[in-house]
Every structure is written in structure tokens, then in C-alpha cells.
Amino acid sequence: MGMIFTIVGIAIATVLAGIGSAKGVGAAAQAAMGVLSEDSSMFGKMLVLTLLPGTQGLYGFIVAFLMLIGAGVLGGGDTVTWQQGLAYLGASLSVGIGGLVSGIAQGKAAVAGISMCAKDEKNFSKAMVSITLVEIYALLAFIVSLLTVISIPNITF
Amino acid sequence: MKAVRIIALKQDRKRLLEHLQDSALVHVKHTEVQDGFQRTDTSSQLRQFEKNAELMEKSLKILGNIAPEKKGFLSGFKGRREIDSDEIGKIALQSGRMIGICGKISKLDAQITDNTAEQARIRTLLAQLEPWKKLDIPLNTSDTASMAVLIGTLPKEYDDTSLAEVLAEKDPELVFETEVIYSSSNLTSVVVYTPKQQKDRAELLLRGIGFSRPLNPTSKTPLDKAKRLTQKSADLKEKNEELKNEIAKYAEYRDSIRDTQDYFELRAEKYRVIAELDQSEHIFVLNGYIPEEDCGKLETICQKIPSCVLEFEEADENAPVKLKNNKFAEPAESIVTMYSPPSHDDIDPTPVLAFFFYFFFGMMFSDAGYGLLLVIATAIGIKVFKPDKKMYNNLKLFQYCGISTIFWGLIFGSVFGDAPVVFYKLFTGNEITMKQLMPWMLDTQKDALFIMIMSIAFGLVHVLVGMGCKFYVCLKQKKYAEAFFDTGLWMMLLVGFAILAAGMAIGQILVYIGAGIAIACAVGLVLTQGREKKGIFGKLIGGVASLYDITSYVSDLLSYSRLLALGLTTGVMAQVFNMLSTLMGTSVIGILFMIVIFIAGHAITIGLNALGSYVHTMRLQYVEMFSKFYEGGGRPFEPFSLKSKNFKIKNTDD
Numbered sequence: 001m002g003m004i005f006t007i008v009g010i011a012i013a014t015v016l017a018g019i020g021s022a023k024g025v026g027a028a029a030q031a032a033m034g035v036l037s038e039d040s041s042m043f044g045k046m047l048v049l050t051l052l053p054g055t056q057g058l059y060g061f062i063v064a065f066l067m068l069i070g071a072g073v074l075g076g077g078d079t080v081t082w083q084q085g086l087a088y089l090g091a092s093l094s095v096g097i098g099g100l101v102s103g104i105a106q107g108k109a110a111v112a113g114i115s116m117c118a119k120d121e122k123n124f125s126k127a128m129v130s131i132t133l134v135e136i137y138a139l140l141a142f143i144v145s146l147l148t149v150i151s152i153p154n155i156t157f
Numbered sequence: 158m159k160a161v162r163i164i165a166l167k168q169d170r171k172r173l174l175e176h177l178q179d180s181a182l183v184h185v186k187h188t189e190v191q192d193g194f195q196r197t198d199t200s201s202q203l204r205q206f207e208k209n210a211e212l213m214e215k216s217l218k219i220l221g222n223i224a225p226e227k228k229g230f231l232s233g234f235k236g237r238r239e240i241d242s243d244e245i246g247k248i249a250l251q252s253g254r255m256i257g258i259c260g261k262i263s264k265l266d267a268q269i270t271d272n273t274a275e276q277a278r279i280r281t282l283l284a285q286l287e288p289w290k291k292l293d294i295p296l297n298t299s300d301t302a303s304m305a306v307l308i309g310t311l312p313k314e315y316d317d318t319s320l321a322e323v324l325a326e327k328d329p330e331l332v333f334e335t336e337v338i339y340s341s342s343n344l345t346s347v348v349v350y351t352p353k354q355q356k357d358r359a360e361l362l363l364r365g366i367g368f369s370r371p372l373n374p375t376s377k378t379p380l381d382k383a384k385r386l387t388q389k390s391a392d393l394k395e396k397n398e399e400l401k402n403e404i405a406k407y408a409e410y411r412d413s414i415r416d417t418q419d420y421f422e423l424r425a426e427k428y429r430v431i432a433e434l435d436q437s438e439h440i441f442v443l444n445g446y447i448p449e450e451d452c453g454k455l456e457t458i459c460q461k462i463p464s465c466v467l468e469f470e471e472a473d474e475n476a477p478v479k480l481k482n483n484k485f486a487e488p489a490e491s492i493v494t495m496y497s498p499p500s501h502d503d504i505d506p507t508p509v510l511a512f513f514f515y516f517f518f519g520m521m522f523s524d525a526g527y528g529l530l531l532v533i534a535t536a537i538g539i540k541v542f543k544p545d546k547k548m549y550n551n552l553k554l555f556q557y558c559g560i561s562t563i564f565w566g567l568i569f570g571s572v573f574g575d576a577p578v579v580f581y582k583l584f585t586g587n588e589i590t591m592k593q594l595m596p597w598m599l600d601t602q603k604d605a606l607f608i609m610i611m612s613i614a615f616g617l618v619h620v621l622v623g624m625g626c627k628f629y630v631c632l633k634q635k636k637y638a639e640a641f642f643d644t645g646l647w648m649m650l651l652v653g654f655a656i657l658a659a660g661m662a663i664g665q666i667l668v669y670i671g672a673g674i675a676i677a678c679a680v681g682l683v684l685t686q687g688r689e690k691k692g693i694f695g696k697l698i699g700g701v702a703s704l705y706d707i708t709s710y711v712s713d714l715l716s717y718s719r720l721l722a723l724g725l726t727t728g729v730m731a732q733v734f735n736m737l738s739t740l741m742g743t744s745v746i747g748i749l750f751m752i753v754i755f756i757a758g759h760a761i762t763i764g765l766n767a768l769g770s771y772v773h774t775m776r777l778q779y780v781e782m783f784s785k786f787y788e789g790g791g792r793p794f795e796p797f798s799l800k801s802k803n804f805k806i807k808n809t810d811d
Contacts (some may be wrong), residue, residue: 048768048772051765051768052772055726058730058765059722059726062729065733066729124495125495125775128775129775129779129780132772132773133776133780135719135773135776136715136716136719139719139722140718142722143718143722146605146725147605147606147609150602150605
């Protein structure tokens, strides 16, 4: 039973955060391609701005990976109690939902940053920093999930 | 920075300006023309040079599209080609010829564009002819002696019977014959024959159901016409190929065109400066700025010209800023200028920024293997490409970051993730842990909480250093109240909290000391922060409200938890790819699979995490530290120089 909860948690962490990043990067990539069709020399800068909303998916994946290891899904050895399983499920929500929403929001910021950079390349660093302002909320969600996942084996329920 | 006035006889103008341009020492100042002097209007020459340079640029672009250059992937790192100053003369000589060639290239390109437009027009015509292809008489067939011929389209689907029905219903007396040529759901092409005396009647009736004559009627049958158009289009295509080949023949001149473009840019730059000169009948005056350490060099140059006189004085507030740092900090200058060059009141933040930039980058990238790759790759880049100053500094920046990355990789026990452990186990079957290999290491996963506290502690140091800079700047400007009350008290308050936090872990006594300092500082803040307000209540309320700023400090410090998060991301991603690479075991196929996955996987990890580390390090500098003291908004020092993209002139003096 515990294992099932854990696996659902793993899916939530990966998929929700992944959707956030996919939407964010997708929107940014569309904007970037519009700019590149006019001036292909901006590829490097556009790539950087496009990739910025991509981190949420990574954070989700990392939490999921630590859960795979921590709950022994890969080894198939450890037993996970149903309380622990629910705890893993709960831990996944933070990075999943946090990543989903912040990924989309960061994507919007990236689109705006790209059009700003297209007007004047000198705006690049300002755009970059402004886009990373969103990132902190994904990071906080990630760290909460991370610390929870790491501590679950030591918690007595 | 010094202000300099250079005065010389007019006859030496050309020589002096050439020397100044080659040496790139002086930033030309824009001034109003002084009494008794005149300015030369160079705008028409300038326009000519700029026009020529643009023509070269355009031709290079056309050449690039039609005959792409085979460029190495890394050629962007390459420094400019060095040439002798005699070679400039040769370039000048051939510039006329290059203008001719570029003129031809752009003329040929214009023809290609025209032809392509014509092809598009033909495609539209062909599409219009499509419904008429089966018609065996010309579209403009006129009436015979007794018969009227009406050719046109109807906006609905009909066949011969349904059309006849519709017409007969509307006008039973009309005599007609229809021939439907083409029919689709919203278009029917039809020929209607009717006796000549009924022509008007038939036409009126047909118009009633939407009949219209074809566009562009011709005297050939539609099929013939379509054939001719197709042929013409094919001819145009062939013609375009020929034109392209002709342009491609000029590809061999590409380098010469580039040189010529640079040459015109240089001349344009010179004429821009000439327009800034105050000239009288015999002499001219150039006003500019020069870094203090270069004054001597300028003097040596000017000694070569006997008539030249130099006057130095202290620079005013509008002087441009040239950053000057030691070898360790210099590569980070680009990070500062990307934000904004320091203003007159700022201190140069580069040394502080450089240290923390390397430090934090390393902590986020945190892998000894990746760091080593970074160091080696940048070293090779510097050695092989001999890049220009700017690119050299960028490579150096990443080299220092690489060294820091190796350091942190060793601390976090990460060499290509856990590669040593994974491969040891794969090939020997024995278990071993990174901790056994590196007993000193901190495990990012198991010690995450400790590393997070450490990250925030580093953040505190970073923020305090930023505030320290503010303190220093205020003292320098003799704003003592701002220095001690606005900055000093906050710094002490943060230190107090830090001691308090440390005390919770270490001992009760520190808690009391920390709390004492914090409370004292808070009281101090309440008493001083409202000092601009009027009335005792205004002052008090202002003071209490200022304590609310603590939230911004807390969020600043929390922001440093990204040091842990990104460090962990690198480690875990590397670990994932290591695990994947060993999935197929140690058979021959397994090893091949391993090599491919290992290289591809780590390449992905390096790409994503190097980008992340770079971006987030930069953010920590700009948002968390610069906000504490740095104003920016200065003008960069841009000396009158050879702003060429392609070549640079060898310095013959040293």
C-alpha cells in the first residue's frame, strides 16, 4: 500500500513540475523563434532565456529520483509503510504544484524578457535577472520537498 | 581619469589622429565649440563611408546565404587577424574595386529578388487558370455572327442539368446551351451559348445568380497559357540559379570585402572625431579623457609630432569610467559592465564581485570532473585561438570558475557525480562509497540541512560585504549619519541575529550576547530611522516602520538556499546518468552503451547546470549584493580606436 502511494507521489513530482516547465519553455521557445527568424545571431542569448523556465522540471525529477532511491523502488527491497507512503505523496505536492505554477509564470516572464532583449541586446542581463526572480518560489518548493523526502525514513509515525 | 587637451598645427592633423587611433588611449569628449574656433562639417564624407560599410555588410550577408562559409564550430573564439600598418594601404587601394564588386553582388541579388517575386505572381495566375484548364477556346472568345458566348464563373456547385434547370425556371423563354468546364463546392466555371439578340437578357439573368467574367482573359486557350506560364517560371528558376552561381563566384573576395568594411569603419570613426575638433586657421584642439596611468604613453606619442602640446587637468564628474583590476578580478569586469558601469560616486565592485562570483559558481556547479573539464577547455581555447581581450577575459572567467568548481566538487564528494563508485562496483563487484574515497566530504543528500545553513551563512557574509561597501562609500562622501545609522546598525543587527542563531546550536551564552546586540540595534534603528520626519510621533513611527525592512533581509538570505539546490541538482543528475550508463552490464555492447550514455548524459548535465549556475550566480550578485550599495549608470571609457571586426594593426612600437 505504502509503495503505491509513493509511486503516485513520484509521478506527481515529475509530471506536474514537468508540465510547468514544458509550458514555460514552450512559450519562451515560440517567442525566441520569432526573434531568431529576424536575427539569427541572437541564438545564444535566446537559448539562455528560453531555458530559464526549464529548471522546475528538473527539480521535480530530482525529488522523484530521491524518492525512488529512498523508498527502495529501484532496489525492490525495502518495505514502505502506508504512513510513509502517504508522507512521500505529501512531500511530492510541494515541488509538483509549486513547479507547475511557477514554471508557467516564469515562462510568461521569459516571453516578455525575450521581446525586451530583441529590442536591444543590452537588455539581456536585466531580462535574465528579472526572469530568475520567479525561480526562488520553485526553489523554495523544491527545498521543502527535498528536506521532507530525505527525512521521511527517520520519522516515526 | 584625467581630462586632456591636445593642441597641434593643422598640418599635423592627419598624422596625429592616426597615432591616436592606433594607440587607443583617448576618449574624445563632446564639447560645444569655443569662441574663435570652427568645426569642420564631415557629415557628407561620414555618410559616404557608412554607406560603403553598409554595402559591404549587405554583400557579405548575401554571400553568406548563397555560398555559406565553412566555419569551424569554435571559430567565434578566434581573435582578430593581425596585420602590418603597410597592409592598410593595400586595403585602401583595393577599396574602390571592392565597392564595384559589392555593387555587382547587390545588383545581382536584386535581380534574384525580382525574379522570385515574378515567380510568385505566376503561381497566382496559374491558380486562377486552374478551373479553366479543360476549356478548349481562349478565355476572351468573343461572339460569333449569330451566337453570344458568355464565359465566367458562378459561386456555387452546378452541373449542366442543374444549371439549365435554374436558368429555365427564372426565364422560361430564354434559349441557351451550357457547358460546365469545372465544378467544385464553391466554384463553377461555365460557358453559356445564347442567340445574339438574347445576350443582354441572358447576361442579366446570369449576373443574378452571381456570374462573373474571368480575370485576365487572354487570346490563348487556358491550357496553352498555363504551359507558357509554367515554362516561364522554370526559366526564371534557371535564371536565378545562374545568378546565384555568378554571385558565388565572388565568394573568393569575402576576406577582402571584410577588410574593406573594416577600413571604411575606421575612416568613419576618424571623421567622427574630426567633426569634434575645434579648429582655427592654423591649429586644432582635441578635448578628451585619458586614464591617469596612460598619460606618459600619450606624451611619448605626442613627442613624435613637434608642434603638439598637451594640457592635463583633473577630470570633471562626467568623465567616463575605465575599470582597472588585477588579473584575478579583471575577467569579472564584464559582469559589472553588463549590469552598468560604476557612476562617479560608486566604488568599483569588481574585486568583491569576482571573488563571490567564482565562489558561488563553484558551489552550484560543484563537481570536480566538470570543473577540470572547464579549466582544460578554457586553457585550450586561450592557447589555440589567441582570442581578443574580451573573449580572453570571458574564457579566464570560466577558468577561475572551473577551479572553484573543482574545489567544491571535492568538498561535496562529486567527480562526474558518483562515477568512481559506480564503475568500481561495476567492474569489481565490490561496494565502496564516496565517503570512503573522500572521508572529508559533505554529502549533499544526507547533510542537506547543514549545507543549507552553510549556504545562508555564506549569503549573510555576501550581504554584509555589500553593506560594508555602502558603509565605506558613505564614509568617503562624509555622510556619517547614513553610514552609521542606516547601514552600520543594520549590519550589527544581522550580526546579532547570526550570533543568536549560532548560540542556539553552540551555547546559551551566545544566545544572550546575540539577542543583546540585536535588541540594542533595533532600539537604535527605531530612534534614528525617522530622523527626516517632522514631530516626535512622526520620528517614532518612521523608526518603528523601518524595522519592517527585516523582511527584505530575510528573503535575501533565503535566496541563498539556491546554492544548495543547484549544487544538489548537478550531483543528482550526474548520478542518474551514471546509473543509466551501467544498465547494460560489462559485455562489449554494454560498454559501448555505457560510453555513449556517459558522454551524452554528462554533456547534458554540464550544459544545463553550467547555464543554471551562471545565471543564478549573476542574480545573487545583481539582486542580493548590488542592491545594497551599487548605483551604476556611469559611462564606459570608449577610446578613439580601431573599431575593426576583422583585423587589428600590429603594434610596431613594442
